[in-house]
Amino acid sequence: MRASDPHPLLRLDALVAGDTRPVIGPVSLQLERGEVLGLWGPNGTGKSTLLKAIVRSTRIFSGHIELQPGLKLAYLDQQPLRRSVMPLTGRELLWAAGVQAARPEVLPDGLAPLLNRRIDRLSGGQYQLLWIWSALATDADLVLLDEPTNHLDPANRAALIEILALERNGRGMLIVSHDHDLLSRVCSRLLEVRDRGLIEAPTTRG
């Protein structure tokens, strides 16, 4: 049994959430700095709803969500917002997300050429990588990612795994994905949604 941190980044206490009706919960968990928590389970079991509850964009029926005071939060939802006409460059998108500089020393392979391109002219995968970087390159203490491997080809998926490994130190992450291989490589702890609750699942990282 893990010792309980009195000041975790995130604590859920018997949380029940859903859009029109409860779809997940009651669930309780806590996430500490340095932890990467993976969440997986069948379609429609409330994984995205749980992330939305943490950012208060769905209804909370009962229970509590506690974020560490002063915590900086970054949340990327499953369908990144992109309009058909969006005359911003990759660099401007990063700036708008709070990334002050492009941090060339840690810029993942493949991202540098996207910085000067218009984001509405990128492929789905190129945009997805840029979008994920827009969260990881901030100084957010807690990063919530919903299906980060969507749209990514094998090379970019491998790049993402490297990025996640590089950027997890000193913060906490909660990652929702059907990509069990990604979760078991990146996460220090894996939880499966079953019967509206969370159960511990094995991970290779430990």
Ligand SMILES: Nc1ncnc2c1ncn2[C@@H]1O[C@H](COP(=O)(O)OP(=O)(O)OP(=O)(O)O)[C@@H](O)[C@H]1O
């Ligand atoms: N905006 C909404 N209004 C009403 N119901 C919704 C809304 N969004 C999701 N739901 C419902 O809530 C339930 C849980 O959806 P959610 O997206 O959280 O599941 P998920 O586990 O993330 O699924 P997936 O793996 O398919 O992404 C589903 O039954 C879904 O239909």
